[in-house]
Amino acid sequence: MNPDASTIAAGAPIEVDLSPVAEGQDIKVFWRGKPIYISHRTKKQIDEARAVNVASLPDPQADEARVKSGHDQWLVVIGICTHLGCIPIAHEGNYDGFFCPCHGSQYDSSGRIRQGPAPANLPVPPYQFVSDTKIQIG
Amino acid sequence: MSGPSDYQPSNPALQWIERRLPILGLVHSSFVIYPTPRNLNYWWTFGAILSFMLGMQILTGVILAMHYTPHADLAFKSVELLVRDVNYGWLLRNMHACGASMFFFAVYVHMLRGLYYGSYKEPREVLWILGVIIYLLMMATGFMGYVLPWGQMSFWGATVITNLFSAIPYVGESIVTLLWGGYSVGNPTLNRFFSLHYLLPFLIAGVVVLHVWALHVAGQNNPDGVEPKTEKDTVPFTPHATIKDGFGVACFMLLYAWFIFYMPNYLGDADNYIPANPGVTPPHIVPEWYYLPFYAILRSIPNKLAGVIGMFSAIIILCFLPWLDAARTKSSKYRPLAKQFFWIFVAVCILLGYLGAQPPEGIYVIAGRVLTFCYFAYFLIVLPLLARIEKPRPVPNSISDAVLAKTGSRSTPMVSTAIVLALAGSLFASSIDSARANEGSDKPPGNKWSFAGPFGKYDRGALQRGLKVYKEVCANCHGLSYIAFRNLAEAGGPGYSVAQAAAFASDYKVKDGPNDTGDMFERPGRPADYFPSPFPNEQAARAANGGAAPPDLSLITKARSYGRGFPMFIVDFFTQYQEQGPDYVAAVLQGFEDKAPEGVTIPEGSYYNKYFPGHAIKMPKPLSDGQVTYDDGSPATVAQYAKDVTTFLMWTAEPHMESRKRLGAQVFVFLIIFAFLMYFTKKKVWADSH
Numbered sequence: 001m002n003p004d005a006s007t008i009a010a011g012a013p014i015e016v017d018l019s020p021v022a023e024g025q026d027i028k029v030f031w032r033g034k035p036i037y038i039s040h041r042t043k044k045q046i047d048e049a050r051a052v053n054v055a056s057l058p059d060p061q062a063d064e065a066r067v068k069s070g071h072d073q074w075l076v077v078i079g080i081c082t083h084l085g086c087i088p089i090a091h092e093g094n095y096d097g098f099f100c101p102c103h104g105s106q107y108d109s110s111g112r113i114r115q116g117p118a119p120a121n122l123p124v125p126p127y128q129f130v131s132d133t134k135i136q137i138g
Numbered sequence: 139m140s141g142p143s144d145y146q147p148s149n150p151a152l153q154w155i156e157r158r159l160p161i162l163g164l165v166h167s168s169f170v171i172y173p174t175p176r177n178l179n180y181w182w183t184f185g186a187i188l189s190f191m192l193g194m195q196i197l198t199g200v201i202l203a204m205h206y207t208p209h210a211d212l213a214f215k216s217v218e219l220l221v222r223d224v225n226y227g228w229l230l231r232n233m234h235a236c237g238a239s240m241f242f243f244a245v246y247v248h249m250l251r252g253l254y255y256g257s258y259k260e261p262r263e264v265l266w267i268l269g270v271i272i273y274l275l276m277m278a279t280g281f282m283g284y285v286l287p288w289g290q291m292s293f294w295g296a297t298v299i300t301n302l303f304s305a306i307p308y309v310g311e312s313i314v315t316l317l318w319g320g321y322s323v324g325n326p327t328l329n330r331f332f333s334l335h336y337l338l339p340f341l342i343a344g345v346v347v348l349h350v351w352a353l354h355v356a357g358q359n360n361p362d363g364v365e366p367k368t369e370k371d372t373v374p375f376t377p378h379a380t381i382k383d384g385f386g387v388a389c390f391m392l393l394y395a396w397f398i399f400y401m402p403n404y405l406g407d408a409d410n411y412i413p414a415n416p417g418v419t420p421p422h423i424v425p426e427w428y429y430l431p432f433y434a435i436l437r438s439i440p441n442k443l444a445g446v447i448g449m450f451s452a453i454i455i456l457c458f459l460p461w462l463d464a465a466r467t468k469s470s471k472y473r474p475l476a477k478q479f480f481w482i483f484v485a486v487c488i489l490l491g492y493l494g495a496q497p498p499e500g501i502y503v504i505a506g507r508v509l510t511f512c513y514f515a516y517f518l519i520v521l522p523l524l525a526r527i528e529k530p531r532p533v534p535n536s537i538s539d540a541v542l543a544k545t546g547s548r549s550t551p552m553v554s555t556a557i558v559l560a561l562a563g564s565l566f567a568s569s570i571d572s573a574r575a576n577e578g579s580d581k582p583p584g585n586k587w588s589f590a591g592p593f594g595k596y597d598r599g600a601l602q603r604g605l606k607v608y609k610e611v612c613a614n615c616h617g618l619s620y621i622a623f624r625n626l627a628e629a630g631g632p633g634y635s636v637a638q639a640a641a642f643a644s645d646y647k648v649k650d651g652p653n654d655t656g657d658m659f660e661r662p663g664r665p666a667d668y669f670p671s672p673f674p675n676e677q678a679a680r681a682a683n684g685g686a687a688p689p690d691l692s693l694i695t696k697a698r699s700y701g702r703g704f705p706m707f708i709v710d711f712f713t714q715y716q717e718q719g720p721d722y723v724a725a726v727l728q729g730f731e732d733k734a735p736e737g738v739t740i741p742e743g744s745y746y747n748k749y750f751p752g753h754a755i756k757m758p759k760p761l762s763d764g765q766v767t768y769d770d771g772s773p774a775t776v777a778q779y780a781k782d783v784t785t786f787l788m789w790t791a792e793p794h795m796e797s798r799k800r801l802g803a804q805v806f807v808f809l810i811i812f813a814f815l816m817y818f819t820k821k822k823v824w825a826d827s828h
Binding site: 001002003004007011028030032033034035083084085086087100101102103104117119 | 322330418
């Protein structure tokens with residue numbers, strides 16, 4: 001009952017061109033049936049994410065560990081709330097990040113859980129930069 | 139099932155069979171001469187009612203499966219076309235969907251009856267545990283059945299419930315992938331749920347056979363909780379129990395028919411009339427009502443894993459009930475304290491159910507925690523403690539003594555009644571609070587609709603005018619993809635002739651092909667064609683309308699609703715108020731205001747609407763006075779347009795409503811006469827047994 005061959009094949013890595021995404025914007029792409037948020041973060045958002053005392057977070061993780069170094073403005077996360085799988089809304093909530101409408105979880109501009117019932121940060125999918133303006137997810 | 143029978147059929151052919159397979163003897167000993175306690179009350183008819191419901195669900199389910207397509211792209215449409223085009227498809231679907239609710243309602247009564255009269259106690263422990271297994275299988279079946287229509291609530295319910303398993307440490311994620319058959323809820327998930335939804339009812343039927351077998355070995359419990367001793371304590375199953383069960387089933391069918399014919403969507407969620415969309419989450423994900431108490435327990439525990447464990451143990455704990463409650467007196471009739479706590483427990487379950495449907499914030503979370511504690515305390519503290527400290531009243535020596543000593547005096551459980559009333563009062567108060575807090579949108583005003591009520595019919599003139607408004611205004615942006623031109627000439631619709639419908643169709647250009655050279659071409663519409671959509675796909679619709687795709691209107695009056703709040707939703711059951719959708723649609727069409735009131739900011743490209751949730755709607759004011767010319771002299775005002783087009787859209791959402799209500803009236807006349815006949819037959823049969 002595990003995924004069949006065609007499902008696995010359809011889940012192969014995808015390439016996303018980042019050049020049309022302006023600063024402060026974000027796009028949602030689907031990979032393996034899951035929404036992936038790619039945010040072009042502003043300076044303010046990056047600073048906010050880095051100013052937090054990491055140890056005080058429910059799921060401690062530094063912002064540097066959640067982005068690729070040299071591409072600090074790009075945040076790539078799986079947009080599925082770690083509570084019960086709803087899709088959070090980008091650019092909402094009190095932390096300049098994501099807000100889940102189902103049970104009120106709030107994530108910050110690094111996709112880390114800050115408030116609400118969700119137990120963990122929004123997961124970062126496996127990805128790498130193919131060039132400065134193109135990433136491969138998967 | 140109660141030992142070898144000496145039954146001998148008189149017919150030689152039956153004798154021949156009986157010598158080779160003693161099945162008639164089995165039926166005779168189990169369901170004819172089987173001794174049943176003579177003091178059983180009507181709560182004991184729920185066993186028969188449940189058997190009837192299981193049979194009903196399997197029968198309607200098998201026929202529905204003949205018309206259903208288990209594919210993520212086609213499932214929603216196949217259910218809609220089933221309701222519209224299959225002969226009595228609407229009846230089959232309503233019977234099956236409402237049947238699930240009625241099945242659970244009956245099972246809860248059945249379980250609470252067992253709880254009150256101590257039917258789980260020695261020697262009926264295995265019987266009780268088999269019952270809990272049936273209940274678990276029912277929950278799994280009901281959940282997977284709810285996924286099959288592939289609406290928004292189906293999809294997101296499936297996502298939330300399957301994600302529960304990811305809370306299991308280490309293996310959780312792989313179990314979830316196994317359930318999905320992919321990387322998220324999708325087509326493979328739907329396929330396997332369909333397969334299992336077809337399989338599990340037959341497993342339930344198998345466990346029901348074991349349940350009945352165990353029942354017939356241990357014998358039935360009874361309201362006095364004393365085992366039958368002499369023949370005077372029992373009556374033969376047939377005709378006594380058979381006819382009493384028959385009367386019980388007939389009464390239950392009246393309730394069932396009330397839902398099927400008059401309130402088919404009362405227990406459902408309007409969001410499930412929106413096709414599943416993996417990119418949009420509904421604001422409130424709420425399971426079906428029968429899971430709500432457990433959903434409330436899940437949400438009231440802040441830790442994810444602990445919440446899941448809490449939810450499952452709330453059911454599993456029932457298996458240990460025979461050992462948690464060590465009191466020797468079975469029936470709560472003779473246990474003054476247990477009786478009070480039983481009713482408090484019932485109130486706790488109902489309140490948990492109410493909380494399960496509320497957003498998880500503020501007072502609801504705290505109340506949920508208190509009630510979750512009460513739920514478990516009943517099993518783990520109250521029942522074990524009562525067995526030690528309670529002094530039960532003396533039980534009668536035998537069932538016949540109990541029947542003879544029956545006096546008219548009934549002591550009302552005063553304390554628990556007061557508690558239930560207090561709880562209901564606080565519920566009422568809190569619902570007013572939440573209504574006040576809900577500033578997102580105003581409640582739409584009620585309208586007088588010609589199609590409301592048990593004898594409602596569509597106003598033909600309004601349908602024809604509404605079609606005109608749709609064609610000239612709405613159709614520029616909104617599709618009507620489940621409606622074919624032929625539907626315009628069908629009974630219960632706008633009342634056009636077949637020729638008129640064909641003429642109407644030929645005004646449209648429909649894309650067809652490919653032809654012999656492989657090209658697509660346009661031709662005039664035919665009655666069998668569906669209304670063409672204004673945009674080729676959702677992305678085009680989205681792009682042309684500032685990012686918000688105009689929804690298809692075929693089902694809009696059933697896919698939109700608004701909360702009615704605590705006291706009203708109970709009143710609605712009796713008044714058959716079903717028009718939240720039309721009231722909302724009509725209100726939104728008239729709710730545009732040029733200037734947003736103080737303190738409300740409307741984003742660029744949106745418009746202020748009084749009744750739209752959040753007030754910012756992407757649709758500009760669609761209707762203005764005099765925009766559409768009416769031929770029949772009706773006023774050309776926005777109010778009239780809104781009313782007409784809403785009536786028309788109610789018809790597109792439910793083209794068979796008139797035949798549903800007409801058949802309902804006939805069924806009710808039949809069922810009431812049938813129930814009376816059963817009642818008088820029962821009285822006659824039992825005349826010498828009381």
